[in-house]
Structures are given as structure tokens and as C-alpha cells.
Amino acid sequence: MRPRTRARRVAMYVLLTALAILFIFPMVFMVAGAFKPDALVLAEGNTIRAFWPTDASFDNFVGAFRRGRFGQLFINSAIISTAVVGLGLVVNSLMGYALARLPFRGSKLLLLAVISLMIIPLEAVAIPLLWMMSLVGLRNTYTVQILPFIANPLFIYLFYTFFLGIPRDLEEAARVDGAGPVTTFLRVSAPLAKPAYATVGILSFLFIWGQLLWPVLVTSGPDVRPLPLGISVFVTQPPISWGQIMAFAFMMTIPLLVLFIVFQRWFVQSVASSGVKG
Amino acid sequence: MSTTDASPGPVATAEHGSDGRPGSSSRRRNLAGVAFTLPGVVLLLLFLAGPFLMALGLSFTSERLASPLPTRFVGLDNYVATFTSASFRKALGNNIWFTAIVVPVQTAMALGLAILVNQRLRGVKVYRAIYFSPVVVVMTVAATVWLLLYSPDRGLLNGILSFISFGTLQSDWLQSETMALPSIMIMSIWQGVGFQMIIILAGLQEISGDLYEAAAIDGATPWQRFSFITIPQLRNPLIFVGTVTMILSFRLFDQVWVMTRGAPLGNTNVMMLEMVNVGFEQQQIARGSAIAVIFFLIVLTLTLIQRRFLKEEVN
Incomplete structure (x- = not known):
């Protein structure tokens, strides 16, 4: 109109x-x-x-690095986010592809299980997971902040529906040429699924970069602490310096802001197609 | 694979595989299917399905974090303790209050914004991006900035209030018993409304222009077009946005953690904060698990309601 x-x-x-x-x-x-x-x-x-x-x-930025340990926390967040997004793309796309294209005994049931698991939010398993992780002594590590977030039912499902929508002809042609399932996936299917990879990558980065609840439960010092918990600690750290806090907040937003400006169209599409944001 | 079975020639050869044994290719595909799903299945079992079942189990025990005391089965004790706890009831009440206000207000605002940015105007895409931009700011950052905006003596909001009211209007915002939760609501709507706007906008753009033209020929007023075409056509996106916002309202945590930690007098305490306090700060894993189960049942109910209403439309 x-x-x-x-x-x-x-x-x-x-x-x-x-x-x-x-x-x-x-x-x-x-x-x-x-x-x-x-x-x-x-x-x-x-x-x-x-x-x-x-x-x-730039005094506040210097202060945010010195007093707020921004550098260390940024590296922590970068390591955790890169691992979660990278490993997540591999694991979730492989599983989504298999459910869509490589049926085996019980794969229909597995798909149903994945769809049911989509209902369980992280918050509902955080406390028992904390208990498990303390039993195996994984608290206060990068690993404990990465492993639980790699496999994600929503992302598996997004990949599943995307692979289901790709025409079979190209994959069949690759098979005729003697390509096995792995080669077919790597050479034909995965490259065709770039939009799905972009969507899942953006959504999972948005989620993990902002994650607060889990780090509150499993980290206790600045050595492995990520940025969201870092800023909530910095806000209460005397003497409170609002200039430095704003510099911290600004720097923490820059990666997402750059991503948003560069991939604006993708960003908006991912959000529209997902419906779930942490 | 029905397609390969039916077609003769090269496809059939491929089906027999390079080693010539019939069916070896399909066995290979079976094997690949299992191998491709294995990492995902293991991780989902370990970090989602397993802990979920454990939450159910633990909630009936006396388990504590790192305690030498033996674990006992205590039946429904944790659930009774949770529901009789004044602080949990206050938290649950706050979540319900938050949902009752934020869901209708935010959905209505998102609808309004979506209609505004759906107009054919030059530069409208820039406005769309601006309304969406708070979504890109991480919630902890947004909460931190608003913490200062809400400051009673040095905050911008009181500055503006006092300017437009000639110094008569002031609020203690987050430090006020009555305004603390509404302050968190305002900030949450500001941060989240752009997200709902995008989903509703996608719905708006799917409505066929013919409908509006037909209505114009019949002499329908703008209000009639809105209530008889736009709203019914947006049924699914609106239900989706409404229920997702409800679920997010019960997951409320980040803003509260940064801004108030439940203060003043528990007036901004919410279920997830209560779960962290009980399960983690007080190390009562079992009672924390009970809160997690109650929380899950709420989310499950909301999801089932959503699916039921969305389904009608599909069939």
C-alpha cells in the first residue's frame, strides 16, 4: 500500500x-x-x-580492557562461539541430511524424536546438566560451554526440511557417476544448502554470543568467562565506571553489528524462518 | 529407493555399485545414514534427552550439589516445597503478570510497525532495519544500557520526564516497588518487538493484493479492510508470534539478572531466577529440578495450544 x-x-x-x-x-x-x-x-x-x-x-576502552578484562573475555567468547557454530553446522547438517536423504531402520522414529526434543528449552535441563558436569569435573572449562550447544533439534529440523526440498536429480546424477553418499553430500548437496547454512550459522551465533544462564551456572572466574556474564559482573565491580561499562557494551556489540550490516538480508530471513530466539 | 528400482540403464548399474554386488550401494547408504546421524544422536542424548529425564528423576529426590549426604527418594516433597514457597509463588505471579502485559502489547505494536514498514515509500527499508536493530544488541548489553537510562537521579528517562512535565514527574523505575517490573517490560518490548515485526511483515507480504482491490471496489473502509482482510489473513503469524512471546516471557532471565536480581522485595523475581537461586546458589539440585519440570510443563502446554490452533489452518 x-x-x-x-x-x-x-x-x-x-x-x-x-x-x-x-x-x-x-x-x-x-x-x-x-x-x-x-x-x-x-x-x-x-x-x-x-x-x-x-x-x-579512548580512555574508557583502555579501562574496559584493563579493569573489565575485555580482551580475555572476548577471546573466551570467540573460542566458544566459533566452536559451537562450526561444529554445530557440521553435526546438524549431517543429521538433517541423513534424515532427509539416507533413510535407515528407525530413521522415521528418530525424526519424530528430534521434533519432540525441539520443545525442551535449555532452561529445563540446565540444573541437572550442571549436576552432571560437576560430577565429571568439567565446570569452569571451555568444553562445558561448547559441548551442550552443538547438536540442536531446531537446526537439525531446519536442515532436514531444506535438504528435503532440493531436487533429487542432481544427487542421482552424482550417484550414477559412482559417487558414494559422503562425496555426494560434500560435492552436491551441501553446496546447494548454502542458505540453510547461513540461516543456522547466524541464528546459532546470535544465541551463543548472548548466552548468559549457562555461564552463570558453570563458570566462576574470568579465565573462561564469556562476555555476557563478563558485562554483568563489570556493572557491579567497584568503583563503578559507567564510561568503561558503555565502552565494554559497545565493543561487545560490534561483532553482531558488523554481521548484521554485512548480511542484513540473511539476518532478517533467518529470524523470519526460525521463530525461536534465546 | 523407488526411483532407482524403476529406471533401467545406468541408474540400475549404479545401484549395483562399482564392485558389482547387488544392493551394496543401498547398504552403503544405510550405513552412511547411521554414521551421519551418530554424532548428533549421541550429543542430543547426553545433553538434552538425558538431562531432561534426569530432571524428572532428580526432582523426586533429595539430591544436593557436592553433598556427602546420601540421596533419598522424597516423593513429591520438592514440588510441595516449591509451590508453598512464597518466593516461588511471587516469581510465578511476576511471570504471569509479565506475560499478560507484554504479549498483547508487543504483538499489537509489532503488527503496527509491520504495517508501517510494509508501505511503498522510499527509504522504508532503512526504517525496517532500524526497528529491527535492537534484536542484534545482546540482551545483557541492552539491559546494561537501560540500567543507566533508568537511573533515578542521573538517568535520561527521568531527564526527559522532568523536562516535559516541568520537573513534576519523576520515577524511581527499577528501584520502585511498583515500577520495577513494568520498567523491565518496557525494555524487553523495545528489544524484542523488531523480531515479531519481521515475522508479521513476512505474513503481510503473502496477502494477495487482489483481496484489497476487491474490497476497494466494494467500497470497504480502511478499518473494514484491516479487520476483514488483514487480521484474518495474518492468523497464523499472529498466533505464532503470540505463543513464542509467551514462552519467551516464561524464559525471562537475562534482563532480571543484570538489572535487579529480583529486587526490590522480590518484585522482579521470576521463575528462572528462582531456579538459579535454589538449584545453584543454594545448591539444592533436586528442588531446582522440580522448578525446571514445572517450567517445562508450562512451555509444553503453550506449545500444544499453539500447534492446535495452527493446525486448523493447515487442514
Whole structure:
């Protein structure tokens, strides 16, 4: 639909812009705060100057690295996220492909099981999982933050439906040429499934980069602590420095922001196709 | 494979495999199928299905984290203790209150935004991206920034309030017994509404233009077009968005952890925070598991309701 008169179009833009300000002002506030001297973040916090980086410098960023240990926490988050996303893509796509294309005894039942498991949220298993992980002495490691998140019923299902929709002809042609299941998957099916890999990759990164509940339960020091828990600790760490906290928050957002700007279309499509976000 | 069985020639040769034995290729595919699923199955059993069954089992015992005391079977004791605990009841009440407000408000706002950004206007895609952008900000970051915005004496929100009301209006926001939970609601809607908007927008774009043209010929008013075409056509996306938001409302944790930890006086305590407090801080694994089971039953109920309503449309 398109507004008919010029006046209506102008009114529309006014409304759209007013709403845009509502959505974007906390982010502008965060970025401005990250660059201004610590004392001014509070002093100008309730004025229009809250949106302006008065006396801009990088001092807060240095502080976030020194006092907030941003570097260490960033590396932790990067290691955990890369492992979860990378291993997850392999494990979930293999399983989704097998369920769609390589039927075996019991594979229908397995598909049903995967669909049922989609209902169980992480929160429902966090406490017994914590108990199990302490029994085997895995607490406070990278492993304990990676292993539980690799296999994901929703992602297996997304891959399953995608592979089901790929025409069989190409795979059959590869088989005629003597390619086995592994070669067929690697050379033909997986390359065709790039959109599914992009969707699952983005969704799983969005989820794991922001994960807070599980690190609260299984990590206790900054050595393996990821960024979301890191910022919640930094906010309470005296003497509280809001400038440094804003710098921490800003830097923590950059990877996702870059990903969003570069892959905007994919991002929006992934979210629309998923319906589940942690 | 029916396709290969039916077709003669080269396909049939492939079916016999390079070693010439009939069926070896299909055996190989069977084997590959099992091998491809194995890592996923093992991980799902270890980290999802297993712990889930364990939650059920543990919730009937006296298990504690790292305790020398022997584990006993205690029947329904943990469930009784949970439901008689004032702090759990308050948490559950807060979740229900949060859901009752956030689900309708956020869904309605998402619908409004989706309609706005579905117009054919130049630059509308930029607005779409801006409304969506808070979704990209991790919840802990959003909560941290809003923590400062909500500050009673130095926060921007009180600055704005006092400016437009000539200094008469102020709120203690997160530190106020009445405003703490609504403050978390506002922030959560701000962060999440763009996500629902995108799903509803996808639904809007599937509505055929013919419907609106036919209505225009019949002289339907904009309101009639909205209530007799748009809303019924959006049935599935709206049900989907509504139930997903309900489930997310019961999973509420990150904002509360960063902003209040349940304060003041437990007025922002929620089920997941209660579970962490009982199961982890107080090391009562068994009671924490009972809360997890109760939480799962709520999610299960909501999911079944969603599937039932969505199904009608499919058939």
C-alpha cells in the first residue's frame, strides 16, 4: 500500500522517524557514553548532551580492557562461539541430511524424536546438566560451554526440511557417476544448502554470543568467562565506571553489528524462518 | 529407493555399485545414514534427552550439589516445597503478570510497525532495519544500557520526564516497588518487538493484493479492510508470534539478572531466577529440578495450544 496524498506521505515520514528515534536512542547513548570522560557520562546523563561524546577519547576502552578484562573475555567468547557454530553446522547438517536423504531402520522414529526434543528449552535441563558436569569435573572449562550447544533439534529440523526440498536429480546424477553418499553430500548437496547454512550459522551465533544462564551456572572466574556474564559482573565491580561499562557494551556489540550490516538480508530471513530466539 | 528400482540403464548399474554386488550401494547408504546421524544422536542424548529425564528423576529426590549426604527418594516433597514457597509463588505471579502485559502489547505494536514498514515509500527499508536493530544488541548489553537510562537521579528517562512535565514527574523505575517490573517490560518490548515485526511483515507480504482491490471496489473502509482482510489473513503469524512471546516471557532471565536480581522485595523475581537461586546458589539440585519440570510443563502446554490452533489452518 502507498499513502495517496503528499501530505499523508510527509506525515508518514514524521511518524516513521519519531519511532526510529525511540528505537535507536539507547544505542546512540551507549556509543556517546563510551567515548566521553567517565564523570560526564553521569553528569550529562539526564540532558540532551547524553547523546554527544563530549571531550571524546579512548580512555574508557583502555579501562574496559584493563579493569573489565575485555580482551580475555572476548577471546573466551570467540573460542566458544566459533566452536559451537562450526561444529554445530557440521553435526546438524549431517543429521538433517541423513534424515532427509539416507533413510535407515528407525530413521522415521528418530525424526519424530528430534521434533519432540525441539520443545525442551535449555532452561529445563540446565540444573541437572550442571549436576552432571560437576560430577565429571568439567565446570569452569571451555568444553562445558561448547559441548551442550552443538547438536540442536531446531537446526537439525531446519536442515532436514531444506535438504528435503532440493531436487533429487542432481544427487542421482552424482550417484550414477559412482559417487558414494559422503562425496555426494560434500560435492552436491551441501553446496546447494548454502542458505540453510547461513540461516543456522547466524541464528546459532546470535544465541551463543548472548548466552548468559549457562555461564552463570558453570563458570566462576574470568579465565573462561564469556562476555555476557563478563558485562554483568563489570556493572557491579567497584568503583563503578559507567564510561568503561558503555565502552565494554559497545565493543561487545560490534561483532553482531558488523554481521548484521554485512548480511542484513540473511539476518532478517533467518529470524523470519526460525521463530525461536534465546 | 523407488526411483532407482524403476529406471533401467545406468541408474540400475549404479545401484549395483562399482564392485558389482547387488544392493551394496543401498547398504552403503544405510550405513552412511547411521554414521551421519551418530554424532548428533549421541550429543542430543547426553545433553538434552538425558538431562531432561534426569530432571524428572532428580526432582523426586533429595539430591544436593557436592553433598556427602546420601540421596533419598522424597516423593513429591520438592514440588510441595516449591509451590508453598512464597518466593516461588511471587516469581510465578511476576511471570504471569509479565506475560499478560507484554504479549498483547508487543504483538499489537509489532503488527503496527509491520504495517508501517510494509508501505511503498522510499527509504522504508532503512526504517525496517532500524526497528529491527535492537534484536542484534545482546540482551545483557541492552539491559546494561537501560540500567543507566533508568537511573533515578542521573538517568535520561527521568531527564526527559522532568523536562516535559516541568520537573513534576519523576520515577524511581527499577528501584520502585511498583515500577520495577513494568520498567523491565518496557525494555524487553523495545528489544524484542523488531523480531515479531519481521515475522508479521513476512505474513503481510503473502496477502494477495487482489483481496484489497476487491474490497476497494466494494467500497470497504480502511478499518473494514484491516479487520476483514488483514487480521484474518495474518492468523497464523499472529498466533505464532503470540505463543513464542509467551514462552519467551516464561524464559525471562537475562534482563532480571543484570538489572535487579529480583529486587526490590522480590518484585522482579521470576521463575528462572528462582531456579538459579535454589538449584545453584543454594545448591539444592533436586528442588531446582522440580522448578525446571514445572517450567517445562508450562512451555509444553503453550506449545500444544499453539500447534492446535495452527493446525486448523493447515487442514
